[in-house]
Amino acid sequence: MVVIPGSELLAATLNVVSQSLQIPVIIFLLIFAIFAVFAFGGLISDYKTRVRLTRNYKEELIFSLVNAEGVSELKNIIKGSKIYDSQKEVLLKIADSHSLSDESREAWALNLIEEEEEVVMAKSLEKVDIVTRIGPTLGLMGTLIPMGPGLAALGSGDVTTLANAIIVAFDTTVVGIGSGAVAYVISKIRRRWYEEYSSNLQLFVNAVLENLKN
Template sequence: MVTVIPGSDLLTSALNVISQSLQIPVIIFLLAFAVFAVYIIGSLISEYSSHKKVPVKLVRDLIYRIANCEDINDIQGIIKNAPIQHSQKVVLIEIAKSKDLREDTRRALARKLFEEEQDKIEKNLQKTDIVTKIGPTLGLMGTLIPMGPGLAALGSGDVNTLASAIIVAFDTTVVGIGSGAVAYVAGKIRRRWYEQYLSNLDALADTVL
């Protein structure tokens, strides 16, 4: 027969209090993630409708036109009239205007502008990455936390408490996995768009230099 020492009971009680106190914060975060998942879907649809798909042929033609042009005003005109993203035009025009700087300074400026675009994209993707990783984890926590009291109630014959615990467990699991899945898909789609965006910007920036 195993004798349970008082210290063990105290530690077990402390763990139980900590785990049960996390249930409300977990549910609040899961509700926030669910709202964010709906927002992600809407923003992804909006971004897709305004997304400019720039084919390789168009980028190649722009590179030839810019490379064969020596006048800075003509280069700016080509960039302004090009069917590319507005943010790309801002970066390329800024690089074109720096023609009076030293070569190494121009390249440093171009690199800095390119890195700023990368930072903007990373900040945008961080939100979906967080939901992708944390959502299922919170869903699992929301599943396990209520099951402890539910199983304890089953031992005393309280089926209603167990039923309520199971409902909470299933709901939190669905919301956690669902929000994580939506964020994962949106992140993958956006990451593909942004990779093409940066690739085109890098090629055009080198040409302007």
């Protein structure tokens, strides 16, 4: 029986672990690539249906909310506005809290805004941010893992195995970086949209709160 030194045993174990990751890495890269394609399609769809509010319209809406006479008129203005339905829902909930004190109403409004930002922004961007960060990393892993056996095969004159390893390495690199790049672009665009969404919501909420104080 041949006794393997400790360092060689560790190296052999490390090699087994490294090679066993190749298939999971490729599977995740394929999932990321499919996700990036669907996410980009969703971005285009949202762009077509996106609500665009001009500065003049926002100014008119804010003054209308502040100067509305009574909760009933306030709610009618909210329902007839061009803002997102999710924003209308938040404003209507605040309008229905007219019986609360000013402090309680402001706390309730703040809670509604935070929940809306968490639902609309955090959850929507979470998966895209994961692909942005993990995609290139998996691409690098997919590059390095097959190169070990490929270089070992080159030492024994097996050029075919090396060529196959290089093909896998290049493919995983392209898919990983490509998925991460697409997800990064989607994340930047959506984050800008959501910041505008949140800013507008804050303006409208303040206008409703101002009205209810009168």
